[in-house]
Amino acid sequence: MTPQAVHLGIYDTMSDWEVGYVTAHINKRDWQRRPGRYRVVTVGATTEPVTTMGGLRVAPDITLDELSPDASAMLILAGSETWGPTNSGANTAFADAARRFLDAGVPVAAICGATLGLAAAGLLDDREHTSNAAQFVAFAPRYAGAAHYRDEPVVVDRGLITATGTAPVAFARSIFDALDLYAPDVADAWFDLYGTGDPAAFFRLEQAAR
Structure with missing residues (x-):
């Protein structure tokens, strides 16, 4: 059986440690060394390699133009400096992709600064969610979801997983549960x-x- 793709957005200054547990265990073979049901496919705005916050150079497998919810089990978005209010347009295309995924009923998982980008796109206005703090996500332009904010490590609502940047393990567990990985x-x-x-x-x- 060909493993199904789980797409990971990659961009400069991506917080690689926030998705380390996720990528390692999705790609991990089982105890009999058989491939798993899923494989991580990286997605960039272009084909140019990006440099993560940890200094790793990562080349995208595909570009956003090639990304389709129909060929994916989930879209995962980590934090980065480019999600901040002063760079609010830098990752707009990734937030737009998240909207397409949610509209198609395909799960999206966002942690740390990525929640700020989704908030700016209006994707948290009518869903329960969390972020690094209520004050943090309030920095997002046009954010109108304060009533739905929950002070929890991870919140799941209607196909959207959000997490604080200090909870990468809980974030991974929620992703594993959504994928029925274990x-x-x-x-x-x-x-x-x-x-x-x-x-x-x-x-x-x-x-x-x-």
Whole structure:
């Protein structure tokens, strides 16, 4: 079976650590070294490589012009300096893509600064959501979703996952759940290991995964 694409938007100063758990585990082979059900496909505004916040050079697999919700299981957007109010137009095309995905019923996951971009696009006005703080997302021009803000690490509402930048593990868990990547006992053990540091969860995870 050909793995289904999970698309990851990439742009200069992307906060690579916010999606590290996501990409590693979506692309990870199982304990029998078989490919998983999904593969991460990177999407850029152009074909030019970008430089992440961590200094990694990443070349897009495809461009936004080639991106279609019909050929995707999810669109994931990480934070970056280019989502900020002074650069509000830099990632507009990625926010537009998120709108197309949500309109098509395909999930979108946004963390940290990406939530600011979605707020500026009006995508948080009628959905429950979170961000780095209520004050942070209020910086978005034309944001009208304050009544729907929730002070939680991750919030899921009608196909949209939003997360604070300090919760990459919880963000990953919500993405795994939305993709039905793991059975519930595996997902629980995974989160206990990476989210709480419980050493006993390592053995539970190994056993559950088998």
